Amino acid sequence: MHFKARSGEALADATLQANLRKFQSTGFTALRARAVAEFGPQLFEALRGEGAAIRDRSLESLDAWLERFEAEAVRRGATVLFAETGAEACELLVEICRRHGVRKAIKSKSMLSEEAGVNEALAANGITPVETDLGEYILQLAGEPPSHIIAPALHKSKEEVAGLFEAHHHAPRKDDIPRMTREAREVLREHFLSADLGISGGNFLIAETGSGVIVTNEGNGRMVTTLPRVHVCITGIEKVLPTLEDFSTLLRLLTRSATGQAISNYVSLFTGPRARQDRDGPEHMVFILVDAGRTNLVGGGMQEMLRCIRCGACMNHCPVYRAVGGHSYGWVYPGPMGSVLTPSYIGLENALDLPHAATLCGACSVACPVKIPLPELLRKLREKQVDRGLRPRSERAAIRLWAWTARRPRLYALATAVAVRFLRILGGRNGMIVALPFGREWTNGRVFPAPRSSRTFRSLYATRARPLVNYNQPALRKRNQR
């Protein structure tokens, strides 16, 4: 099913629409705006520039920073594994589980694990994965993918969650959020204490210290990374930053852009497994760093996309995302960043509609903390589709015909004069076209206002008192030089 069909279902889903409206009215955009105002808009602008520059520096020497990260992490007792694909990452993970006799794995939020299909791979090998981020936990019960990268269950209402908890917790239905949260916490506590493996994502990797970082608002991330015997951090290779100083700059951008917080409730850095003097922490710590299409973007016209720090601001500000929700986008990443990442990672031909699922309004790139020119990247993907002959023939022909005619002004003048007549006949007495031939997509939800005048501008202008001046005539050209 394509974006269009899925978004059609989303628009017809009254519950989803109500949940999306609530998200918009109580949502992250207002919180971000307030945080930016408090920080100082000009200072925040400068910070965005710094953030983009740091990410560019990291990406320009990605291989070198990854080597440095590996050396520092290994020096501190961690293991660093590289996976070329999501499937390879899953194989490595299952192998780790086998080696350590893992039966149950608790997880904190990781979008890369969604990309790789970690839960499915674990379950297929007899290991029980338990999502411990509240939103992800809700979705695991519902058997659904996330619809937002930092608020995965925002498409669910409180009532829907209450129903899920009632069905899965075998406890009386609760309808207020604090009691529901407490119930989930009690259920999850058992899992935290009985799991053999903790799987976390990684918001950043710090090359100079060999540390992984997660930025969270729930306590689950701390427990996932410290309680079980083994901790695996699975994340993308592009997440590496040279220094802790760089990290501090990006952290200020990340939390403000994501939730409007000056700082999140938790910022956890993990550097190697439990040391002799440590009182807690895992006995084994493994990083699985996954490529899964990222190196294809390095050094090319799409590299700017790898700056992304997964804050979600682009989707929060996207009017298309807000109208249709995240599931319409069909893969792991929704919204503008998803419309760029999905075709880049799973293949241009496998996500033909996504680069077009945007009005190019630019709200995303204005909000992006690392200044990714998302509309421009979407446009580049459209151009790649054209170059590879992936657009429908009719669409290509229409654009070419338009340009061909527009290059022939006399023919164009004639064609537009005819079009004006035709559209005015269709518009009838009140000048509103109710059903446009070849334009049902427009008139299904709107009328099409017919031309106001019976003549084009060029025709009206030509009959003005003064004659038309053609500036391309050589004689005039000379006269009119400044």
Place this chain on the structure above:
Amino acid sequence: MRVGLFVTCLVDLMRPSIGMAALKLLEDAGCEVTVPAMQTCCGQPGWNSGDRKSARSLAEKLIAEFEDCRYVVVPSGSCTGMIRTHFPEVFEEEPALLSKARGLAERTYELTEFLTEVAKRTPGPASFNGTVTYHDSCSGLREIGVKAQPRQLLAKVAGLKLVEMEECETCCGFGGTFSIKYGEISSAMAEKKCANIEASGAQAVVLGDLGCMLNIEGRLRRRGDAKTRVLHVAEVLAGPTEG
């Protein structure tokens, strides 16, 4: 001051009064206005659809047509954005045309921007009886920074009261071909815009891009609102003109 008016293909076809209004405003502001007769389209439909070749051919044509103008003024934020931001991208690998494209980009202004920032005389006082709200069209706002200029000009119109609506900077859903590729989403976005216009209590929504005007008016009429007027800022500032 020799000023070339690029009326845009949409204005030429759908609402010539906007072009006439722009012409009047520029002439009232003391400009010597020329309207190159062979002008058609800036190439944006091709550019945004990924058809660089189509866009390139029309961009080259436009650059040649306005080569002799000291300034180029456009009653559309979107087409101004195309010329100013994207023409240099169209010719990024053709040095000779790139410098011409950059030169044109520097001389090109959106109408309200030109009237407030470049024109020496501001146009004569217009009048308008009623309350209006302003929709900030995306390209004008985010590609070229048109925000204060139209409001500054509208503030001088006698009898006009401007009330801001909620989310005046949010896209109306037009998006060029998006409006016919994803008509349902586009209409849903237009519906939100119309609800905000209605909630503002304004009798007219004023904006600077005809594409968005057609989208908003189309949805207003479909939802049964026959009264709220959809006006181009040039039409309000110039008062009644031919067309």
